[in-house]
Amino acid sequence: MLLDLAEYYVEQNRARDKKSALLRGRTIINLFFENSTRTRTSFELAGKRLGGDVVNISAEASSIKKGETLIDTAMTLNAMLPDVLVVRHPDSGGVKLLSEKVNCAVINGGDGTHEHPTQALLDALAIRRRKGRLQGLTVAICGDILHSRVCRSNIHLLNTMGARVRVIGPPTLVPETIDRLGVEVFHDMKAGLRNCDIVMMLRLQTERMQGSFVPSIREYFHFFGLDHDKLACAKPDALIMHPGPMNRGVEIDSEVADDIDRSLIREQVEMGVAVRMACLDLLTRTLASNAPPNGGARA
Amino acid sequence: MIQPRSIGAGRKGGPPIAYVNARLLDPASAMDSLGGVIVADGVIADIGPQLARAAALGARGIEAVDCQCACLAPGLVDMRVQLREPGEEHKETMASAGAAAAAGGITTMICLPNTRPVLDDAALVESVMRRARETACVHIRPYAAVTKGLAGREMTEMGLLAEAGAVGFTDATHAVADSVVMRRALAYSKAFNRPIIQHPEEPSLAQGGVMNEGEIAMRLGLTGIPIVAEVIMVERDLRLVELTGGRCHIAHLSTAAAVDAVRRAKARGINVTADTAPQYFALNELAVGDYRTFAKVSPPLRSEEDRQAVVDGLKDGTIDAIASDHAPHDQDSKRLPFAQAAFGMIGLETLLAVTLELVHNRRLSLMQAVAKLTSGPAAILGLPAGTLAKNAAADLVLFDPERPWRIAEKKFRSKSKNSPFDGRPVQGRALKTLVDGAVVFTLEE
Secondary structure, three states: HHHHHHHHHHHHHOOOOOOOOOOOOOOOEEEEEEOOOOHHHHHHHHHHHHOEEEEEEEEHHHHOOOOOOHHHHHHHHHHHOOOOOEEEOOOOOOOHHHHHOOOOOEEEEEEEEEEHHHHHHHHHHHHHHEHHHHHHEEEEEOOOOOOOOOHHHHHHHHHHHOOOEEEOOOOEEEEEEEEHHEEEEEOHHHHHHOOOEEEOOOOOOHHHHHOOOOOOOHHHHHHHHHHHHHOOOOOOOOOOEEEEEEOOOOOOOOOHHHHOOEHHHHHHHHHHHHHHHHHHHHHHHHHOOOOOOEEEEOO | OEEEOOOOOOOOOOOEEEEEOOOOOEEEOEEEEEEEEEEEEEEEEEEEEHOOHHHOOOOOOOOEEOOOOOEEEOOOEEEEEOOOOOOOOOOOHHHHHHHHHHHHOOEEEOOOOOOOOOOHHHHHHHHHHHHHHHHOOOEEEEEEEEEEHOOOHHHHHHHHHHHOOOOOOOOOOOOOOHHHHHHHHHHHHHHOOOOOEEEOOOOHHHHOOOOOOOOHHHHOOOOOOOHHHHHHHHHHHHHHHHHHHHOOEEEOOHHHHHHHHHHHHHHHOOOEEEEEEEHHHHHHHHOOOOOHHOOOOOOOOOHHHHHHHHHHHOOOOOEEEEOOOOOOOOOHHHHHHHHOOOOEEEEOOOOOHHHHHHHOOOOOOOOHHHHHHHHHHHHHHOOOOOOOOOOOOOEEEEEEEEEEEOOOOHOOOOOOOOOOOOOOOEEEEEEEEEEEEEEEOOOOO
16 A cells, blocks of 8 residues: 555656645654664655645754764754654664654664665555566575665565565675565575576675675675676566765676666665655654644654 | 661661561572561561560560561672762662662662763762762662773872772773783782673774674664674683783673683683673564664673573583673653664663572572672672671562562652663562661552
8 A cells, every 4th residue: 555655756756747635734743863864865855745844953063963872862852843754773673662762653664683664665656666576586685684674664564465585695794594574585696696587686785794795895796796697697677776985896796786687676766755755655644733643654 | 768877767767677578589698588687776586486476576666567478688789780860860879770779779879980970089989989978878889980081091090099998990881992901900909809790792893883783783774883803802801810910790691602712711710700681691683673763782682592591601610600780861862773772781670580480480599680680790899788697787678579560651769760671571570678777668559
């Protein structure tokens, strides 16, 4: 249902007048404790296109820099009576903790290495629009699985929707227990890509790494970087995705990333706005404006 | 109710008092019978089944307390307590920890040296002991650091520290990771007959970890601490004990692999002892749930198989003692995202009740459980405590092993409230606690 609603917003976003008044009088605060271009901007656009008032707060420019704790920040913002908080936090569970302390709805915009639910939703929308379905597709998620919240959310969503999920990466970047999430594990990229419909590349998250997980970028690209040679192992009509930001020449070759016939990467960004509009729409429907329900929307 | 030690019968300089009609439990002498105790001048003046009835006191004019068949045992000896005094008195003081201990039936606490400043100097050990005597209603004995500043490099003045009153040496929540430092500490401490108490965790393998490594950590997106981090350190230390002939006590075993390593070492006659804490036999990693920071402890809560192996280790004697591993933290240290929250939970007031779960579940006998809390730790540290012998200090706990209650954070006497056992229904509670013959705690109805 959320994806169907998002389809509707894709059309609205492509029209000349992108604005509606659905969220008029609603306040949305984007609270980002970690840098973001795509997620923050798309939530901001989503809120504005639905007619809501959107405020952006980033950790760099706020009291968090002055040593305010997460809970105090949450209480402060809560006192300003927003309807929705969109939160990104560098620690797993950080968004959950914050959501326990506020009365408004909370959307997880990514927490640590735990989850990034709206990214998984937009990925699903992008796939469904091109392939017409999710059921029965084989999706390979490749790269730094260990540090990826995008990967965890995608596994949950894709499995729920009936896709088959594989994860591919060097053993140091694939948690040993990941098979418990219902995925097939490959350490050989070509073998893992065989007969895949979707190739989802992940960024090497060096900022989350303590110590060395791969010996060099050169070696990593040689074995796990996506180029035309490796892509040839997947189905001929396999599509390439990447949640961004991309490190060209690290996990993905520029030629592949920019191949308009194969790459879904730019469409993913477009879908990001539509999906987030759908999330805000659905979420505010359940908000009684005078007594907003407690708790978060994990989407 | 917590009472000062300076009032009441039985204390030093006070009139004698008899506790009759009690189930006497003394693991040191394997006594389990109905009887009584006469406490005079702070010591056990007489004890035995012959004192079961007040009538046996004859016309000696001694006041008698009817214990109504509750268990009378040596006061508990808790061999691993973090006191926050000196340095972090907002989390706990000796007085507040003492009150909590008394309410938990504990009469002797051994405190870790990770205070601010670190207890790595004889003068500091003396000052802690003096301060403890002045402010706490139970006995407090300190460990001193193995290395200066707990930095893991330079040995402390172990001889002088032992003379000042340190009952053993430990780098508290840090492992002595450097093998040469550990080898020398084990060898050197032999001269002063004090054990080295090791936090068994290989730091490079545990680096950045916040909970047990495995499926749950993976699902929560948290960095794990692998089981091998514990067993590697235990195996190394066992080799070093064999090499040096020193004495090592391994604190808070949490994994099946490490329990097994200690079991095999004991079978080979290696001079090693071990303890665990209630959280490692009463909880598993599921307690972390949805990022509950109160369940963030070090070592981390492990899998269900590990938990059961810890119970087996207690049962077969591989694990000699149970300690609370009391680690008070204020809200500011715990109300944080999981990765940033402090490690540790409080445990003084729940030690007895949670340990008795093993008795109610028929995993340990009552005598075994009491031994792990009294004579077990006293023997490891060579303390004159944990026994009901005649002329021993009258450090006693009267407890009802069946009494049901619910652990409630609000009722904790500890200044900090960080317990994952909050809300847990348990059975068994201290009714009265005596230190040197003086009643320091009486349970109010």
